[in-house]
Amino acid sequence: MGVGLAVVRRLLQHGCRVAIWDYSEQALTDVQRELGENPALLYINCDISDPASVTSAVQATMARFGSIDILVNNAGTVVSGYLQDTDMARQQQVIDVNFSGLVHATTLILPKMYAQDFGVIVNISSAAGTLGVARQSVYSAAKWAVWGFTESLWHEVRNQNKSVHVASVHPGYIATGLFAGAKIRGLGGVIVPLVKNHDVIAKAIVEQAIRHRKTVVYRPRSVRLAVLLRGILPDRWFFRLVRLLGIHRSMEGFTGQRA
Template sequence: MGEFDGLVAVVTGGASGIGAAVVAALHERGARVAALDLQAVDDGDGLLGVRADVTDDASVRQAIAAVVDRFGGLDIVVNNAGIGAQGTVEDNDDAEWQRVLDVNLLGMMRVSRAALPHLRRSRAAAIVNIGSIAATAGLPQRALYSASKGGVAALTRAMAADHLAEGIRVNCVHPGTADTPWIGRLLQRAADPDAERAALEARQPHGRLVSPQEIAHAVLYLASPLATSTAGAGIAVDGGMQELRLRPR
């Protein structure tokens, strides 16, 4: 028996990277899990793939309704869907700002808003948002992305304050640079992918990229009904990047 037995979870962006790792970890611990994504996700025993676009309110509401119809309720929401952006504040036009904020910030709002009526009926309701080291530290060439994830951090605290009295805990995980498909695509476009990867690894005090499974482990702690006194928190999974100042090797 696991602490997630009998619970139903939704993970946005659940088809790959961090989202897929979270889906697998929750399912392994006993939850029935729905992966919401633009990409197809195969159904399985206790697994449901639902096509959803977090920038479309109707799509989000239909997806949440499909999950509740299939599993009979909803207990956990992991807001993971997100897209990246590079550049200084000069480099992205208005359309790109709107596109990234629509996915990374407003997408979390839409999913949470659709899920709240069902979470209020849960005995172990939790929302976990995926933030970023970019929300807590100034990184070069990440102005738009940092703004979106800074909004996620602030939204997490506000939602935690609004909904704790209803029995709904809201928390956030702030990954460092993670070994995900998006980072893989960035490396492929670099002039020297090996040198760029080495630079990203060296930026993190433990000397490597963060794995999706490590991030999923933090998500599971925050989503767990055993963590009932953790609310409004932001957990860094960044190899010490935010808090440590080590001497160069």
């Protein structure tokens, strides 16, 4: 669903064969009905937070297609609320889905890319992976971890096999889907507007991170300001600026979608 489905459509347009992994059997059924019968598609029920399920999904994908040339680690879930008011089991799921599962999938697939001397791994972080946002502290932490993992892995890959590429993509709030209702208001919303639809992110993933091998991709591009301003402003000024722009209140209208 969401960004994942939009990426599938774009990869199909480029002639790729695609294995779609999803924890929801209903979502897989809905997508299969929407995309129709297509020998280029493989549907796998996979819980990314379960290592055994990920291992099985990798094996099934390899058995069908013979290789995995591109890995898009896009699975995500979020819990909104002040930390003391949220359920610890759900917060652990946020870590497992957004980060731990990504690491496990990458660990299994990267050696196969080394062996075939080609591969692209795209890890979906977030604008919340560039600065902390109130009411999503664990989600922000997981997405910061994705960025740190990707950057470290990029250097590891460069040391071992330059034919494999690793990238991170950092989307801002998308108007619909997982972050429905979240919005930066006032001047902050002018600087970092809502992403209008999932295909904007899918295009960045496919065209920038995969085809043009960009290392870090931000959408909207103004998300990179968080990195720039953090580097040049004293910490106290940076934190005050974040609050002045209203970013600390951006989750107050969140309704969301568990996905």
